[in-house]
Amino acid sequence: MSLKGNFWLFAVGRFISQLGWAVQDVALPLYVLDKTHSGSMMTLFILAEMVPVLIIMPFAGVVGDRYNRKHLMVGFDLARGALLFGVITLDLLDIYQLLVVQVIMASMGAFFSAGTGAMFPDLVEPDELEKANSIVSSLGILARLVGPALGGFIYAIGGIKLAILINAVSFFGSGLFEILIEYEWKTRELESFSQVVGDLKEGIGFLRSNRYLSTLMLFALFMIALGQPFGAVIMPYSYREVLRFSSYQFGLLESAFMGGALIGNGLIAVKFGKKAGRYLFHSLLLDGVMILAFTWVISPFSGLGRNEAFFLLAGTNILWGSIEAFIDVPLNSKIQRAIPSELRGRVMSAMAVLMHLSSPLGLLAVGPLLDRFPAWKITMVIWTGMGLVVAYFWMRHKKVLVGD
Numbered sequence: 359m360s361l362k363g364n365f366w367l368f369a370v371g372r373f374i375s376q377l378g379w380a381v382q383d384v385a386l387p388l389y390v391l392d393k394t395h396s397g398s399m400m401t402l403f404i405l406a407e408m409v410p411v412l413i414i415m416p417f418a419g420v421v422g423d424r425y426n427r428k429h430l431m432v433g434f435d436l437a438r439g440a441l442l443f444g445v446i447t448l449d450l451l452d453i454y455q456l457l458v459v460q461v462i463m464a465s466m467g468a469f470f471s472a473g474t475g476a477m478f479p480d481l482v483e484p485d486e487l488e489k490a491n492s493i494v495s496s497l498g499i500l501a502r503l504v505g506p507a508l509g510g511f512i513y514a515i516g517g518i519k520l521a522i523l524i525n526a527v528s529f530f531g532s533g534l535f536e537i538l539i540e541y542e543w544k545t546r547e548l549e550s551f552s553q554v555v556g557d558l559k560e561g562i563g564f565l566r567s568n569r570y571l572s573t574l575m576l577f578a579l580f581m582i583a584l585g586q587p588f589g590a591v592i593m594p595y596s597y598r599e600v601l602r603f604s605s606y607q608f609g610l611l612e613s614a615f616m617g618g619a620l621i622g623n624g625l626i627a628v629k630f631g632k633k634a635g636r637y638l639f640h641s642l643l644l645d646g647v648m649i650l651a652f653t654w655v656i657s658p659f660s661g662l663g664r665n666e667a668f669f670l671l672a673g674t675n676i677l678w679g680s681i682e683a684f685i686d687v688p689l690n691s692k693i694q695r696a697i698p699s700e701l702r703g704r705v706m707s708a709m710a711v712l713m714h715l716s717s718p719l720g721l722l723a724v725g726p727l728l729d730r731f732p733a734w735k736i737t738m739v740i741w742t743g744m745g746l747v748v749a750y751f752w753m754r755h756k757k758v759l760v761g762d
Contacts, residue, residue, distance in 0.1 A: 385517075472706070488635070577751050578713065588740050603668060
């Protein structure tokens with residue numbers, strides 16, 4: 359069974375907008391630093407992107423269930439493109455003006471994500487979700503591989519204006535692809551705020567009452583809480599502060615991991631499909647082996663030179679990225695299948711908020727610990743925590759996590 363045209367219109371449209379966003383996502387921090395030389399201002403821009411999503415996402419989920427998802431997707435892509443064209447035309451390039459733009463873009467992005475996230479599973483057959491998710495994920499990885507290099511080059515030759523212009527064009531290009539998608543959805547317009555509250559309660563109630571879904575979500579939350587600080591803090595810290603890799607080596611290691619993820623997603627799309635879920639615990643075991651290999655390299659016991667450590671980690675990261683795909687794609691597909699389409703927007707938005715909240719907990723804990731303890735010891739603690747979580751879910755919920 360092959361994926362249909364509606365899916366490819368969705369996937370290509372998303373890729374175009376992700377590529378444009380990746381360009382601006384590199385250029386904007388460079389511009390902020392060039393103008394302010396302030397790490398605090400950079401943090402403010404990150405918060406301006408995160409906080410509105412946490413506040414708006416639950417309400418966006420309600421809107422995504424009640425209004426036409428295709429219209430939301432197309433409308434918010436075109437609206438974001440128009441906003442960025444307005445920024446260029448009116449020369450709204452002051453730091454605080456761009457900060458306001460960042461908040462507006464994040465708010466519109468929350469509604470866009472709620473609509474697209476709920477709509478996507480309806481564009482493919484349930485048994486094709488693994489294959490479809492792996493293709494969309496592969497295109498997203500490709501955008502993150504190409505976009506940063508392209509963004510740095512574009513900023514160097516045309517500054518922030520050219521980067522914003524390219525992102526604006528990408529949103530319009532994405533919207534044009536999405537207009538061609540054939541999708542019907544019965545609109546149920548909101549008449550009062552009480553309906554918003556009622557819909558939110560219904561979505562959260564479904565999440566709590568569905569044991570299968572709550573088990574998948576709980577496992578995902580634990581793994582995010584433990585894995586996010588490892589990937590976002592410990593690995594970069596170890597590369598730069600422990601192993602003293604150059605910025606070029608640092609970038610190559612990041613690319614090696616993303617390249618591995620691209621390979622893993624490709625394998626799922628071409629060969630494994632829905633069968634990939636059968637190998638979830640095998641993949642988690644291999645993931646643990648990769649963490650141990652990383653821990654040994656950054657520990658004082660390895661005795662490796664800098665170049666030896668680099669080449670070993672480069673090979674490890676390629677394999678590691680491939681393994682991660684066999685964890686992420688099956689879990690995401692199982693969650694999508696478990697939620698009825700009419701509830702999908704608000705349930706997935708509630709889950710997104712929980713996952714966004716679980717990430718900072720680990721990040722806040724790891725930062726201060728790195729100032730007091732060696733990175734390899736903290737990594738061992740995280741590895742132990744992950745092992746205990748995986749062992750518990752393997753003993754108690756193996757059928758839920760591995761079954762179709």
